[in-house]
Amino acid sequence: xxxxxxxxxxxxxxxxxxxxxxxxxxxxxxxxxxxxxxxxxxxxxxxxxxxxxxxxxxxxxxxxxxxxxxxxxxxxxxxxxxxxxxxxxxxxxxxxxxxxxxxxxxxxxxxxxxxxxxxxxxxxxxxxxxxxxxxxxxxxxxxxxxxxxxxxxxxxxxxxxxxxxxxxxxxxxxxxxxxxxxxxxxxxxxxxxxxxxxxxxxxxxxxxxxxxxxxxxxxxxxxxxxxxxxxxxxxxxxxxxxxxxxxxxxxxxxxxxxxxxxxxxxxxxxxxxxxxxxxxxxxxxxxxxxxxxxxxxxxxxxxxxxxxxxxxxxxxxxxxxxxxxxxxxxxxxxxxxxxxxxxxxxxxxxxxxxxxxxxxx
Amino acid sequence: xxxxxxxxxxxxxxxxxxxxxxxxxxxxxxxxxxxxxxxxxxxxxxxxxxxxxxxxxxxxxxxxxxxxxxxxxxxxxxxxxxxxxxxxxxxxxxxxxxxxxxxxxxxxxxxxxxxxxxxxxxxxxxxxxxxxxxxxxxxxxxxxxxxxxxxxxxxxxxxxxxxxxxxxxxxxxxxxxxxxxxxxxxxxxxxxxxxxxxxxxxxxxxxxxxxxxxxxxxxxxxxxxxxxxxxxxxxxxxxxxxxxxxxxxxxxxxxxxxxxxxxxxxxxxxxxxxxxxxxxxxxxxxxxxxxxxxxxxxxxxxxxxxxxxxxxxxxxxxxxxxxxxxxxxxxxxxxxxxxxxxxxxxxxxxxxxxxxxxxxxxxxxxxxxxxxxxxxxxxxxxxxxxxxxxxxxxxxxxxxxxxxxxxxxxxxxxxxxxxxxxxxxxxxxxxxxxxxxxxxxxxxxxxxxxxxxxxxxxxxxxxxxxxxxxxxxxxxxxxxxxxxxxxxxxxxxxxxxxxxxxxxxxxxxxxxxxxxxxxxxxxxxxxxxxxxxxxxxxxxxxxxxxxxxxxxxxxxxxxx
Numbered sequence: 001x002x003x004x005x006x007x008x009x010x011x012x013x014x015x016x017x018x019x020x021x022x023x024x025x026x027x028x029x030x031x032x033x034x035x036x037x038x039x040x041x042x043x044x045x046x047x048x049x050x051x052x053x054x055x056x057x058x059x060x061x062x063x064x065x066x067x068x069x070x071x072x073x074x075x076x077x078x079x080x081x082x083x084x085x086x087x088x089x090x091x092x093x094x095x096x097x098x099x100x101x102x103x104x105x106x107x108x109x110x111x112x113x114x115x116x117x118x119x120x121x122x123x124x125x126x127x128x129x130x131x132x133x134x135x136x137x138x139x140x141x142x143x144x145x146x147x148x149x150x151x152x153x154x155x156x157x158x159x160x161x162x163x164x165x166x167x168x169x170x171x172x173x174x175x176x177x178x179x180x181x182x183x184x185x186x187x188x189x190x191x192x193x194x195x196x197x198x199x200x201x202x203x204x205x206x207x208x209x210x211x212x213x214x215x216x217x218x219x220x221x222x223x224x225x226x227x228x229x230x231x232x233x234x235x236x237x238x239x240x241x242x243x244x245x246x247x248x249x250x251x252x253x254x255x256x257x258x259x260x261x262x263x264x265x266x267x268x269x270x271x272x273x274x275x276x277x278x279x280x281x282x283x284x285x286x287x288x289x290x291x292x293x294x295x296x297x298x299x300x301x302x303x304x305x306x307x308x309x310x311x312x313x314x315x316x317x318x319x320x321x322x323x324x325x326x327x328x329x330x331x332x333x334x335x336x337x338x339x340x341x342x343x344x345x346x347x348x349x350x351x352x353x354x355x356x357x358x359x360x361x
Numbered sequence: 362x363x364x365x366x367x368x369x370x371x372x373x374x375x376x377x378x379x380x381x382x383x384x385x386x387x388x389x390x391x392x393x394x395x396x397x398x399x400x401x402x403x404x405x406x407x408x409x410x411x412x413x414x415x416x417x418x419x420x421x422x423x424x425x426x427x428x429x430x431x432x433x434x435x436x437x438x439x440x441x442x443x444x445x446x447x448x449x450x451x452x453x454x455x456x457x458x459x460x461x462x463x464x465x466x467x468x469x470x471x472x473x474x475x476x477x478x479x480x481x482x483x484x485x486x487x488x489x490x491x492x493x494x495x496x497x498x499x500x501x502x503x504x505x506x507x508x509x510x511x512x513x514x515x516x517x518x519x520x521x522x523x524x525x526x527x528x529x530x531x532x533x534x535x536x537x538x539x540x541x542x543x544x545x546x547x548x549x550x551x552x553x554x555x556x557x558x559x560x561x562x563x564x565x566x567x568x569x570x571x572x573x574x575x576x577x578x579x580x581x582x583x584x585x586x587x588x589x590x591x592x593x594x595x596x597x598x599x600x601x602x603x604x605x606x607x608x609x610x611x612x613x614x615x616x617x618x619x620x621x622x623x624x625x626x627x628x629x630x631x632x633x634x635x636x637x638x639x640x641x642x643x644x645x646x647x648x649x650x651x652x653x654x655x656x657x658x659x660x661x662x663x664x665x666x667x668x669x670x671x672x673x674x675x676x677x678x679x680x681x682x683x684x685x686x687x688x689x690x691x692x693x694x695x696x697x698x699x700x701x702x703x704x705x706x707x708x709x710x711x712x713x714x715x716x717x718x719x720x721x722x723x724x725x726x727x728x729x730x731x732x733x734x735x736x737x738x739x740x741x742x743x744x745x746x747x748x749x750x751x752x753x754x755x756x757x758x759x760x761x762x763x764x765x766x767x768x769x770x771x772x773x774x775x776x777x778x779x780x781x782x783x784x785x786x787x788x789x790x791x792x793x794x795x796x797x798x799x800x801x802x803x804x805x806x807x808x809x810x811x812x813x814x815x816x817x818x819x820x821x822x823x824x825x826x827x828x829x830x831x832x833x834x835x836x837x838x839x840x841x842x843x844x845x846x847x848x849x850x851x852x853x854x855x856x857x858x859x860x861x862x863x864x865x866x867x868x869x870x871x872x873x874x875x876x877x878x879x880x881x882x883x884x885x886x887x888x889x890x891x892x893x894x895x896x897x898x899x900x901x902x903x904x905x906x907x908x909x910x911x912x913x914x915x916x917x918x919x920x921x
Contacts, residue, residue, distance in 0.1 A: 062540075062544055063543075064540050064543070064544070083543075084540075084543040084544055085543055085546050085547065085548055086546075087544075088546075089544065090544075091540075091541070091544045093537050093540070093541060094537075095535070095537060097535065097537035097538045097540065097541040098538075098541075099538060099541070099542070099556060099559075100538075100560070101559045101560055101562070102559075110542065110545050110547075110555070111545030111546050114545055114546035114547045114551065115546055158541075158545070159544075162545060162546065
């Protein structure tokens with residue numbers, strides 16, 4: 001299958017562009033002025049809790065749902081008014097949506113037949129598509145005779161064989177068991193990179209998104225919260241929602257005087273953009289693995305509970321000079337494991353702390 | 362499918378375990394197997410002598426192959442037309458956003474409360490020699506007493522079956538599969554042709570077979586409209602009622618039964634094939650197919666013609682009952698109704714008694730039988746299941762002949778009593794009770810029952826306190842439908858009634874037979890009201906949700 005390889009300059013072209021998309025179901029607005037650029041050849045994950053509009057966005061791109069406002073571009077072509085049939089996008093549905101009355105070959109060949117591809121060509125193209133998903137030899141199998149993972153591969157082959165302009169995946173792994181999911185994840189990534197095909201991948205599983213995506217789009221209630229590489233999303237969450245949604249995190253309200261803020265009895269300077277914020281309340285967010293637990297540190301806390309989590313230890317701590325709150329800390333390769341009731345020291349580095357305005361979240 | 366590894370408690374004494382299954386087996390043997398054996402035995406007798414003469418005679422009769430050929434031709438045509446109509450209407454109702462689709466679905470299921478012989482009556486006064494449309498309106502003078510009329514009226518009657526069966530499959534099709542086809546480049550018509558239609562195939566086949574069986578077993582329409590034309594069922598009716606040649610009737614019926622049983626076996630296979638394809642989908646979403654204009658127009662035309670036809674028939678029954686003389690004098694009058702109420706009073710009361718008795722017995726026996734079959738392990742379980750399902754596939758004329766033959770001598774001398782009528786109406790509805798019961802119980806979470814027994818409840822307590830309450834709405838629907846179905850039943854009843862045990866449906870049948878149009882219409886209206894009351898009950902229960910899906914299953918269990 002062809003890839004855009006001619007360009008020598010590292011300029012990234014846009015593969016799919018969504019511009020101010022609006023969509024409502026009845027009175028609920030599912031997408032609010034939703035805009036997104038997906039680069040040519042990248043694997044972009046739409047990640048968010050259920051009901052955030054990610055699958056809706058995907059179906060709108062594919063033309064399976066109508067939307068109220070905004071435009072959709074494929075490359076530089078406006079496809080807003082093109083029916084699904086003419087968009088030439090490959091889609092993998094959450095439940096695969098394979099044709100149950102057909103065998104594997106006919107499922108994969110379906111799109112080619114609709115395109116009036118001659119029979120001899122169909123044979124070779126189906127074969128190479130099945131080769132790509134490692135399912136050669138399964139041509140005559142009925143769909144209900146296949147395992148979940150195999151059905152998944154058929155769905156992928158069926159979407160890819162038509163040489164689509166882009167690949168859309170709607171929670172493709174959610175029906176598989178955990179082990180298979182990790183294998184298929186790598187498989188999808190491998191195929192996607194081999195073909196260099198622009199891909200949008202919808203998932204609610206952050207671990208999946210982290211491990212597969214070039215860029216992640218975190219969505220919430222129909223709007224984009226943050227777009228970035230997995231690392232940016234995890235380490236530099238831009239909003240409180242992203243910080244909360246991705247991974248585990250502690251939220252601790254802090255006091256500030258417009259120059260410094262105080263956390264567990266220790267003063268830190270406010271980051272530049274927050275200086276002079278007035279009397280707005282701030283909340284600090286810190287990942288459990290960034291909370292350092294030692295014997296000596298100045299801020300004292302009592303261990304409420306200790307969990308052994310294999311890769312390390314997770315503590316639930318109650319800071320001594322901080323009324324009632326609990327914080328979580330994770331220590332990998334611990335020298336000593338503290339037990340319930342032990343008094344420990346807690347330390348946080350200022351570069352590990354994120355501050356957000358304390359709304360009523 | 363069902364987890365069977367529950368350990369039976371020690372208190373479960375053997376005789377307790379086998380008592381109920383044995384009781385049911387004996388009852389079914391007496392009321393199903395024995396009549397069947399009697400028919401076959403009689404078909405092998407000629408004036409008391411054992412032999413194959415009846416069959417030899419039947420096969421050598423010049424008319425015989427004509428009858429077979431005619432029966433199958435009509436049945437095949439009806440199956441093909443009804444299924445096509447049912448398919449078109451189901452697609453319109455469930456897969457488009459066309460206006461009038463509620464009207465179409467309403468019109469299609471009207472025949473469920475209007476028995477075929479009433480439709481026949483209406484057909485005669487609309488299109489007959491003196492017909493409202495053919496004579497008064499168009500001034501035609503033609504003969505409607507021929508086989509095309511039989512085909513038309515049976516199509517009106519049986520399209521509801523196809524509609525329900527195909528709808529049942531259609532609503533399980535996941536629209537994502539159609540979306541996948543669209544995504545791969547298929548246009549709307551291609552989506553329908555390559556994805557939707559193939560997925561409907563099992564339902565279509567099942568509908569065709571079931572309608573074929575119904576048409577084969579139907580004799581009323583043929584007698585009234587066929588003229589010189591006859592089928593296996595009508596010929597066996599004439600042999601019995603007209604010529605009183607019970608041995609020939611038995612021979613015809615034996616053949617009819619064999620054909621119906623083969624069809625039934627094919628039907629079961631088609632059903633299980635359909636379940637296999639369906640199995641994988643849960644929570645399917647439905648999305649309309651956006652057909653091109655010409656396709657929509659054609660489909661709408663077909664459905665409209667059909668709906669208008671049915672509504673005309675439905676309305677004309679009321680018209681005939683409530684005006685002085687349909688076709689001549691349209692002054693409103695209640696005379697016919699009053700006369701019908703007087704003349705039919707015993708029929709009405711009998712119908713109420715028998716229908717209620719049947720409804721009660723069948724719904725309770727059905728759920729017990731279903732519980733035994735799905736939850737208790739014993740030898741002969743398969744036998745019990747198939748015996749109780751069998752009446753579904755036995756034509757009415759066969760049951761009639763069988764009961765006459767089986768119960769006309771001691772020790773089981775029932776001929777002429779109300780008991781034989783009751784036995785017929787009950788046995789005809791047993792498959793309905795069993796099937797809905799099995800459907801309900803096998804969908805109930807077995808672990809709830811296990812929880813009950815692990816808390817110390819015996820099987821009986823569990824059944825009464827856990828199974829019955831959960832199955833409640835479905836049992837009620839079963840009872841109501843058994844009631845409606847018994848109100849309309851004619852097939853087998855007509856052979857076993859006596860003047861004292863006459864039912865309303867038989868009154869209607871006789872009035873039609875004698876050509877008393879207005880009286881027949883008035884009696885039909887009373888019958889329709891009784892059915893409608895039952896249907897209204899079903900509808901109200903359905904409104905409470907949950908039970909909606911039982912309706913279709915129940916309705917399809919109507920006896921032949």
